[in-house]
Amino acid sequence: xxxxxxxxxxxxxxxxxxxxxxxxxxxxxxxxxxxxxxxxxxxxxxxxxxxxxxxxxxxxxxxxxxxxxxxxxxxxxxxxxxxxxxxxxxxxxxxxxxxxxxxxxxxxxxxxxxxxxxxxxxxxxxxxxxxxxxxxxxxxxxxxxxxxxxxxxxxxxxxxxxxxxxxx
Numbered sequence: 001x002x003x004x005x006x007x008x009x010x011x012x013x014x015x016x017x018x019x020x021x022x023x024x025x026x027x028x029x030x031x032x033x034x035x036x037x038x039x040x041x042x043x044x045x046x047x048x049x050x051x052x053x054x055x056x057x058x059x060x061x062x063x064x065x066x067x068x069x070x071x072x073x074x075x076x077x078x079x080x081x082x083x084x085x086x087x088x089x090x091x092x093x094x095x096x097x098x099x100x101x102x103x104x105x106x107x108x109x110x111x112x113x114x115x116x117x118x119x120x121x122x123x124x125x126x127x128x129x130x131x132x133x134x135x136x137x138x139x140x141x142x143x144x145x146x147x148x149x150x151x152x153x154x155x156x157x158x159x160x161x162x163x164x165x166x167x168x
Contacts, residue, residue, distance in 0.1 A: 001133045003140040006122040008149050009113070011157070015105050017159040018117040019083045022151075024051050024165040027059065027075075034147045039064035040093075044075070052078045052168040053077050059090075067095045086108060099140065102126040121152055 011018040022030060033040030039061035046051070047057035056076030063069035072095045089105040105142040106122040123144065127136045 001127050001130075001136065002124050003127075004122060004124045005140050005145050005148060006120065007145065007152060008118065008120050009118055009152055011113055011117045011119065011159055014046070014115060014158045015083050015109060015111045015117055017162065018119055019086075019107075020165055021052065021163060022107050022155045023086055023088070023160040024167045025158050025163045026166055028154060029158060029163065030151055032150070032154060033062065033064065034150055035143075036065040037143070038147055039067045039069065041072075042069075047095070049081070049168070051077060053080050065159055069095070069109070073097075078104075099129045099132040100125050100136065101126050119152065121148055134141050 019158050025045055028041045031038075031041040042060050042062050043057050044057040048056035050057045054077065056074050059072050060074050061067055061069055061072040072093070073090050074092040076089045076091070077086065079085065086105075088105045090105065091101075093100075103126070104124040106120075106124075108120040108122075110118040110120070112118055123140075125136060125140045125144065127133065142143040
């Protein structure tokens with residue numbers, strides 16, 4: 001089963017900032033955890049080519065109510081269309097993910113006018129345990145949607161403050 005969640009928002013910054021900030025800045029400032037369930041990201045490793053299609057990085061998380069902390073999963077860039085679209089895949093989970101097998105994230109930017117950017121942020125949560133489908137749908141459309149809004153706000157603040165890029 002695939003459950004898709006999408007949010008949209010407007011960023012008042014350059015198209016480049018709206019596009020690059022979520023992927024090329026410090027991931028620990030993007031994914032700061034939520035409600036004791038979603039652990040905060042602490043750092044990444046093996047990320048020398050991060051930002052380029054078909055390259056990934058290992059993501060590490062802090063301890064939380066649901067996680068012991070440490071290496072959590074692999075984050076990989078599937079597609080990058082400059083100043084328009086990112087597609088990433090989170091897989092190879094090393095931590096409990098409530099029965100989800102993979103997450104696919106998409107970040108699309110559309111310039112409405114200079115310094116007014118429409119951001120469409122989408123996640124598809126994949127699962128293959130039929131018994132958990134109702135839980136997965138509720139989780140995605142409640143908790144995960146709220147978490148995505150928090151992440152989008154973190155990214156907005158980083159874009160507005162011109163947070164330095166760590167990758168190219």
